Amino acid sequence: MRVLAALSGGVDSAVAAARAVDAGHEVVGVHMALSRSRAQFRTGSRGCCSIEDAGDARRAADRLGIPFYVWDLSERFEDTVVADFLAEYAAGRTPNPCVRCNEHIKFATLLDKAIALGFDAVCTGHYARVVARDDGTRELHRAADAAKDQSYVLAVMGPQRLARALFPLGDAPSKAATRAEAVARGLSIAAKPDSYDICFVADGDTQGFLRSRLGDRPGEIVDASGEVVGHHDGAYAYTVGQRRGLALGRPAADGKPRYVLSIEPVANRVVVGSADELAVGGLVGERAVWFGAAPAAGTRCAAQVRAHGTPVPVVVERADDELVVALDDGASLRGVAAGQSVVLYDGTRVLGQATVRACLPVAVPA
C-alpha cells in the first residue's frame, strides 16, 4: 500500500511509521503545521506545533529513509478545531479538541487529501487496534495497552475512514516498549517527553487563552436555589464537575465542597452545588457515529465519557442519529460535561460514539 505517515515529531508517530515501512508499505512522511504562528522551540508538554517538532519529524523521516513534507493545515485547523473549541466553551460546553482534530483534520482533511493524491491509507501513532472481520468490515478496538488506549478519541472517525487508517502501535505492550523500540531503531526523539496539553494553547493556560479570544464576560455564580454565592469573569472558563478555582466568598451551609453543576451561557451564570447533585442517571448524545449496525434498544454495554475515564455499564434506550443511554443498575457517574464524547464499548470493541448534549437526572426510586 501507499501510506501517508503523519509525523508529529514525537516518538509514537515515528515508531508507527517505522513499523509501516517494515510491513512493506511505500511510506511518505507528512508533518502537519497546525499553528498559524509557530514557535521556534517546543515548550512544556505541548504537542507538535513548534518548528523544532517539525525538525524532529524530518529527522525521523531521514532515519527511516522516507520522503518528508510539511503541509500547512493551519487555516483549516483554526477554522474547525480552534473555532469549535471557542464556540463550545462560549456555549457553556466542554469540547475535546483532540476528538475534533481527529474528526476534522487527521482523518478528514489530511486523509481526503492523501487519498486524492493517490495514497491508500493514513498511518498515525495512535494506540488503538483495527480488527478486520472475515466479511471485510473493520472494527475499532482498544489498544493492547489499556493505559495508552486512544480508541476514545478515534471513535469519531466512523467506519469508512477507519478503513483507510493504520495504527501500527495498537498492539504495542506499553509506551516504555515503544520508546525502547525507538532507541533500537536509532530514532533521536526516543526520549522526547509525552504531550498532554492542548497543542494550540500557549503555556497550557487554557483559561488565559479563552479570555484572550472570548474577552471578559463577568457574571454570577449561583447555587441551585438561585442564590448568588460568587462572581466570575466569564462562564466559559468553567467546566461541569470543576471544584478548584471557584473562589466562592462563602462556604456552603453544609460545609461540603461545591462543584460546578451547570453553565447557563445565555444568563451567563455558573451553577454550583454538592457532589451528590452532580450525579447523572443517563446521557443524551447527538451526532452519533456507529461502527456497523447501531445497537438495538435494550443493549447492555459500557460507556466512557472521558479520555482516560473508567467505563460504566449502561443500557441503550435509543441509538440512531441520537443516542440515549441509562446507567445500568448499580452504576454511578458524576459530572459529565456537555460537549464531551460518549463512546460505547462491547468489551474492547467500539460500538460508536456521540457528543454529549445533556445529562439525564438520576431516577428517583418509586
Next chain:
Amino acid sequence: MTVYLDHAATTPVLPTAVAALADALARPGNPSSLHASGRGARRTVEEARERLAASLGARPSEVVLTSGGTEADNLAVEGLFRARRAVDARRRRVLVSAVDHHAVLHPAAWLASHAGAEALRLDEPRALDALHDELAAHADEVALVSVMWANNEVGALQPLAEVVAAAHAHGIPVHADAVQAVGQVPVDFGASGLDAMTVTAHKLGGPVGVGALLARRGLALEPVLHGGGQERGVRSGTLSAPLAAAFAVAAEAAVAGRSSYAARVGALRDRLVAGVLGTVPGATLRGPDAARRLPANAHLTFAGCEGDSLLYLLDAAGVEVSTGSACQAGVPQPSHVLLAMGIREDDARGALRFSFGHTSTDDDVDRVLAVLPGVVERARAAGLVAGHTVTHDVAHA
C-alpha cells in the same frame, strides 16, 4: 532519472569549480598570514578577486567577499543606511522593491524596528512611479534604494537604469541584488552605474557559502561583521581561498558562456511553457514576457491546485521544482512576490517555478510535459477536497 529544474535555488557545481576548490583546499595557509603559506593563500584569493572583477565589470578593489548573497544584501542595506545616516541624520528612509528577496526586505524591516529607519516598499506594477514620487517628496531623507536586478521567482528584469538615474539625480546610492542575473543576462557593474551589487557563487555553478558585494570605490559603507578588518574593513572574517577560487572559476565560465547558454535554456524554457499552456487546463504563465525575463525562468500557476500537492506529486515522479522562494521550516507560503504583483492569494497557492540550468536537456522538458497533466489533474482533485468543509461522516450500516 531525476529531472532537476530548480537551478534558481542552487545549481550543480561545475567540475572545473570542484577541481579549483579541491586544489586550494589541499594547500594550507591563512590569506592574512605573512609567511609563505599565507602569501600563497592570499595570492589565490587575489587572483580569484581579479577574475571575479573582470567577469563582472568591476575593479578588484570593489569586490568584498562574503559568505553569500544574504550576507552581501545585509551588508549593503545596513551598511549603506548606517553610513549615510551618520553623515545626515535625516536620511532614515530605505526604499526597497516589494518583489525583492527577503535578504533585502528583512534587513530593511529590521532597521525600521530597531534602528530608526523607515522602510518603504515600492509596489508593483507602479514601483517606478512610487520611486519618483518618493524622491520628489523626500529625497533629502532617503538613505538608499535597493532594487533587484532580476527577480528570483518570476525572473522579471527590473528597470535598473531608470532607478539609478532617478536616485543619482539626488545623490542617493543604489544597491541591486544580481544573484539571479549573472550568467543569464549581461551584467556589468561599472556600466550599470550601481553603487553596490550582490552576487553569489552557488547560483552560477560555484559552491554554496561564498558570494560578494561589489561596492563602488569610495562608497561609504559601515561594517556589519566586526573583527580583523579584512575586505576594506567592512567584512571581517578569515578569507576562504578555496571558496574564492571556485567562485571565480564558476563566474568566469558563466559569464563567458552566457550568450549561448541563454539561447539554449531560453529555448528549453519556451518549449516547456508552450507545452504546458497547450496541454494543461488552468495553467497561467506569470511574470513578464520573454524580453524582460530571465531566459532560464518559467513561473506558472495552476488554478485549483495547492503548491504542496503539486510539489509532492512531481517529486514522486522524479521532477524537482520549487513552489516559490518563501519557505519557513518546509512550509510553503503564498509568495510575497506574486502577492506584490497583485495576484490573488488563491491563485498564488498553486504556483510552480521551473528554473533551468547548465545540466538541463530536452529530455527534461519532455519528462515534465509527460507527467504534468496528470499531476495537475490529481492535485486539483486534492485541492477540491482540501478546499471544502468536510461533512460529518455519519454512517449507518
